[in-house]
Amino acid sequence: MSTRSSIRFATREEGISFNEIPKKINTKFYAHWDGYPSHRGVEIAESLIYPRKLEGWELEPLESRHTDLEYIYYVWQAEGKDTWISIFERTDFSEESWSLDYEEKDGFKCIFVGKPQKLIDKYKTNTND
Numbered sequence: 001m002s003t004r005s006s007i008r009f010a011t012r013e014e015g016i017s018f019n020e021i022p023k024k025i026n027t028k029f030y031a032h033w034d035g036y037p038s039h040r041g042v043e044i045a046e047s048l049i050y051p052r053k054l055e056g057w058e059l060e061p062l063e064s065r066h067t068d069l070e071y072i073y074y075v076w077q078a079e080g081k082d083t084w085i086s087i088f089e090r091t092d093f094s095e096e097s098w099s100l101d102y103e104e105k106d107g108f109k110c111i112f113v114g115k116p117q118k119l120i121d122k123y124k125t126n127t128n129d
Contacts, residue, residue, distance in 0.1 A: 005035025005071040007044060007057060012078035018086045019110040022074065028064065029057040035071045037087055037112065037123040044073055045116035048083055067098045072108060085119050087112040 009027040016022055033056065034040055047054055074086040090097070092107035112119060 002033045003035040003070050004068050005031045005040050006069050007073045009075045012076045012081050018084050018113045021105045028060045030060050031057050038125055041119050042124045045119040048116045
């Protein structure tokens, strides 16, 4: 089963809260599978700390819209400032929420705000047995 997600890059700006979906983004990607925080979230955070090639992301036009998202990730950046990540999880699975004119802010709840290492600490599963 696919867990779809959107990865969006926003500029850190005065007065814009990390726990609210911003109106303005700079770049947008779509990932069809593995969108949950313990995979996609950790992948995003680790790539910011340990730069590496990422696979499975599709660059999208800013005006594109997927109504089947389960998670939305925002990477907040500005020169000279720390990078922060926000994770929003779909909470509304009603028929209306799958409509193209549905406001994402009404169907998603912020479940995480923090720096990349904090995301890794919270969501990365321990694979050492």
